[in-house]
Amino acid sequence: MANESKCPECGGARYLVERKGEKRIARACRCNDACDSCGGSGRIHIEKDGYGFVQTCPCRAIAQRLTRFNQAGLPARCGLSFDEFLPQNSAQEEARAVAYTTAKRYRPEEPTKGFVVAGPVGTGKTHLLCATLGYLTLELGVSARYVEVSFLFSEIRKGFSENRSGLDAIQPLVDADVLAIDELGKGRQSPFELDTLDELIARRYNTNRTTLFATNFGLQPEDPRARGYHDPAAKLASNLLRDRVGERIYSRLHEMCHLLQFPQETQDFRKKDRGTR
Numbered sequence: 001m002a003n004e005s006k007c008p009e010c011g012g013a014r015y016l017v018e019r020k021g022e023k024r025i026a027r028a029c030r031c032n033d034a035c036d037s038c039g040g041s042g043r044i045h046i047e048k049d050g051y052g053f054v055q056t057c058p059c060r061a062i063a064q065r066l067t068r069f070n071q072a073g074l075p076a077r078c079g080l081s082f083d084e085f086l087p088q089n090s091a092q093e094e095a096r097a098v099a100y101t102t103a104k105r106y107r108p109e110e111p112t113k114g115f116v117v118a119g120p121v122g123t124g125k126t127h128l129l130c131a132t133l134g135y136l137t138l139e140l141g142v143s144a145r146y147v148e149v150s151f152l153f154s155e156i157r158k159g160f161s162e163n164r165s166g167l168d169a170i171q172p173l174v175d176a177d178v179l180a181i182d183e184l185g186k187g188r189q190s191p192f193e194l195d196t197l198d199e200l201i202a203r204r205y206n207t208n209r210t211t212l213f214a215t216n217f218g219l220q221p222e223d224p225r226a227r228g229y230h231d232p233a234a235k236l237a238s239n240l241l242r243d244r245v246g247e248r249i250y251s252r253l254h255e256m257c258h259l260l261q262f263p264q265e266t267q268d269f270r271k272k273d274r275g276t277r
């Protein structure tokens with residue numbers, strides 16, 4: 001494909017990503033129908049060691065990757081490109097590097113450490129989750145899911161009301177090779193919801209699956225003034241992730257993930273320049 005002239009519509013990527021309602025959707029570019037290698041038939045003839053074979057043309061492999069992308073459920077509002085994520089400080093620079101490496105070096109057969117990115121609203125945390133999942137699905141064909149924690153909890157409650165056990169109701173999130181959970185720590189979070197979240201994270205940990213997280217709550221662990229809450233209302237008011245999700249989940253994140261904290265003074269991308277996140 002290296003010496004083909006690039007399609008003006010997709011720039012040679014062979015797919016286009018669009019917004020559809022609340023989600024991002026990818027579709028095959030028209031240039032796939034006029035593939036130079038197979039003439040659109042989807043099959044190519046190759047010679048190897050004096051034998052001829054018929055093979056599926058690489059232009060058809062894209063269908064599965066597009067399906068993976070569309071199944072991931074990425075939100076329409078987020079950026080997808082690592083290049084469009086513009087760090088304002090070294091913490092954001094590091095986070096971009098970690099996310100980029102997570103995507104590029106991902107191997108399904110090897111356990112890959114995920115990451116937790118924590119910081120104020122509008123600092124590109126969702127962008128990093130989506131750029132990572134976008135690359136994994138579109139370029140590598142990895143199965144992935146994006147979910148906001150409030151949606152995750154509502155699925156758990158729905159499953160419970162239908163008499164399905166916690167994880168049954170969210171099986172695609174258990175099974176995805178890579179799962180991204182956004183807005184971790186948000187919401188009221190009943191013990192039942194947190195137990196199911198804990199079970200989900202434990203299951204993914206035990207099966208060596210990669211999980212990514214974003215949160216508006218802080219990771220700074222050792223502020224003694226923040227420790228020792230026994231009053232649930234005080235926990236709810238805490239701005240530390242550890243208090244929000246509990247010790248068990250928090251310590252699991254430490255084992256599974258690189259921890260990335262943006263400083264509180266990191267500016268809101270959306271306020272600075274609308275449209276670039």
Ligand SMILES: [Zn+2]
Pocket residue numbers: 007008009010011012013014015029030031032
């Ligand atoms: Zn094209």
Ligand SMILES: [Zn+2]
Pocket residue numbers: 035036037038039040041042043057058059060
């Ligand atoms: Zn082809």
